[in-house]
Amino acid sequence: MAMNVSEFIWKRLQEWGLKRVYGYPGDGAGGIDVALQHEVDAKRIEYVQVRHEEMAAFMATAHAKFTGQVGLCFATSGPGAIHLLNGLYDAKLDHVGVVAIMGQQARSAIGAHYQQEVDLQSLCKDVASEYIVTVTEPAQIRHAIDRAVRIARDRRAPTIVIVPNDLQELPYSEPPMAHGFTHTGIGLTVESHVPDMKGLQAAAEILNSGKKVAILAGAGALEATDELLEVADLLGAGIAKALLGKASVPDELPFVTGSLGLLGTKPSWDLMKECDTFLMVGSSFPYSEFLPKPGQARGVQIDINAPNLSLRYPMEVCLQGDSAATLRALIPLLTRKSDRSWRTRIEKEVASWWDVLRARAMQSAKPLNPQRVFWELSPRLPENAIITADSGSVANWYARDLKMRRGMKASLSGGLASLGAGTPYAMAGKMAYPDRTVIACMGDGAMQMNGLNVMITISKYWKQWDNPHLIVLVLNNQDLNQVTWEERVQLGKGKTEATQSIPDFPYHKYAELLDLKGIYVDDPEKVGAAWDEALSADRPVILEARTDPDVPPLPPHITLKQAKAFLASLPTEPELADVIRGSAKEMLASILPSKKS
Structure with missing residues (x-):
């Protein structure tokens, strides 16, 4: 049966083993959208509709990290393609394979300053430095898809195929046996993995x-x-x-x-x-x-x-x-x-360190010590859990206080350290492994940036999962906390409230608006019970913990330069008493881990 170019794209991607795509539609990718609907109806490919294209690229990156397969995302021309960039840079910097399909304006309009016309080839040449191509002829699409997938897989990098919208519904034709054409295939790549x-x-x-x-x-x-x-x-x-x-x-x-x-x-x-x-x-x-x-x-x-x-x-x-x-x-x-x-x-030293972490977690705070939230979660982590974390101070507690066990998976935005990746990572983990419990560890800055958006996507898809357990932890401290502490310790400046303070938001109530479960905790003695409730819920959960922004994420080694900068920050610190209190308690817990207050 004859196919058009868009239909061939989805068929060829499936032949490569790519069966799930994250994306968002638009007229620059109209033919691709229509062809995708046919594949979804036939249950040959799974489509996850995101709320923003950046989330599609993050999810494709997380899919690649958690499964070892190539991730797949698509977007329309112009702004849609631009929105993919941040997530694709996440793939590039963490060395995972992702293929992005981008729409483009009609070939006849390119160069005419047309609406939504963006020079995607130039825009994306850094992020897709291993392979980026704009398809101009139907016979070109085969080798474009083949090379994009093979290079993404074997070079562990993002690749991009740009498809103008007037090409998308043209009849597909196999490249002829003629000069100027090439004939690619899906053959297995056999690598030498062992040095001599x-x-x-x-x-x-x-x-x-x-x-x-x-x-x-x-x-x-x-x-x-x-x-x-x-x-x-x-x-x-x-x-x-x-x-x-x-x-x-x-x-x-x-x-x-x-x-x-x-x-x-x-x-x-x-x-x-x-x-x-x-x-x-x-x-x-x-x-x-x-x-x-x-x-x-x-x-x-x-x-x-x-x-x-x-x-x-x-x-x-x-x-x-x-x-x-x-x-x-x-x-x-x-x-x-x-x-x-x-x-x-x-x-x-390791045994002593775990005692120190417990002592730090059990220190009192106003109202909750963020370390306590993670310390209570750690022994409750289900077998084969998938844990994601966002950038910010939450990554400190994720890195130090959670004990990973064999069979668990965990990831975050590493090389890029992008704010807002934790929830799309969690969504991708759950789509790839719907039988597993997935927990996203978020700060309130990341939650406001992207997390609220992704919760809508979670509400759209959760009923199809074998296991409904997806928990989004939000540390609500109304502060962009990691940067606040970095400026104290690295720049010797007190908290800059104009840039660091963020609005309060009822995250647990927002969950209820989406017909999900919301849990709120601000009492340290109730943190464990809150986790038990979240882990036994019959639907995805936002667990909002009201935490103290003045508990310092102490580095493993404090240099003299850092100590001097911190002391220099105190005269300009608007939260001086709380910062001194929180820092003193954490230092005391490090020295005398058996003590708590």
Whole structure:
């Protein structure tokens, strides 16, 4: 049966295994919309209609992160295509494959300053630097789709296909066997994922000779849990995690030191600053100041992407390859260390750190300590839960206080650290795994930016899920809290209320307007019960926690420069008494974790 160009697009994408698309319609993509409806009616593809195109790109990115498949989104021309950009940059910076289909004005109008005419090729050339094409002939669409999907999948990057609207309903024609045409296919890509033996032996020599080995696991190690644990056992090593690698190894293990970085833990800081050997697996962790000092440790790095190698630390041996496959090949070359004193020390520090976190969480606040909200959630997390977090101070508590267990998934906007990604990530996680409980951890700034929007999408689709449990936690403190604390500590300035204070909003009541469940808590003794109620609800929930903005997200290591800047901020601090109170309590809890007030 003859197809038009738009019909071929959806057929070809399905042949590549792409069966879910996130998007929003418009006349610049009218033919694509009509063809999609036929596929939805036939139940060959699932369409998730978002409220804003940025959410479509975030959801496609999260789909790729959670499933390992290529994410798919589409939008109309002009403003619709522009709105996709932020989510596509999220995919680019976190190295995941997403294909975006964009509409465009008619070919005859391009260059005429036509309504909604935007030079998408120029606009998107950075975000889709691996592949972007504007289709001008029906015979071109086959190789455009094939290359977009293959490159997105194999290069782990966003790609874009732009389709003018007058082309969308033209009859599709196969490229002829003639000069000037090309014939692409969907054949399997077979990659070499394991470095050669010479490189493996060089890496093993370094790791075997080390006495104090530190491992950093990132997003590229999410499927290498067993291998990471075996290597750590052989080497007597501790494992720290980049934020995107939070689910790589369980936090219940005594040698897992938790997150690394400004949002990280003191055991992870100590692990990096005291090791003599450093193994970095599947991570492009950006903050070199949290890694060993150059020359302090001999370094080995494993990464599938060659440009990431020796980028953050001067490595002695770089192994380009898949994390799990490379570690499996490396394990037979490693010698079990008989001296376990380094491991014993790590385990004592980790145990002490969990006591510190509990003490911090149990400190009183006005009215709620945000850490208490996460501390109460952690033991209640259902098996195989999916947790997302937004940017902001909420990411600190997500990174430190939640204990990941095997089988759970977790993610956030890492390299881009975009505000507003937490709820679209949660929506994508739930669409991909409708039987799992999904929890989005949001600050009120992110919730006002994008979260309220996504709740409408959740209300549209939740009844089709096998398990209705999707919980959106909102920390309501009426402050853009992470930036407030960054300005205090980095710039030596008090809170700038004109930019940092945000309006109050009844988030739990908004849930009820959407026929969802709303829960409000402002009593620390009722936080656990609030989580129990949310986790047993018969529909998605907004759990609004009224939290104290003056509880500081203390970094794992406070430098003299940071301390001086914080003290300098106090004379201009409009919330001076509360800031001093909150900071003093957190510092006391760190020193005397058995004490609480």
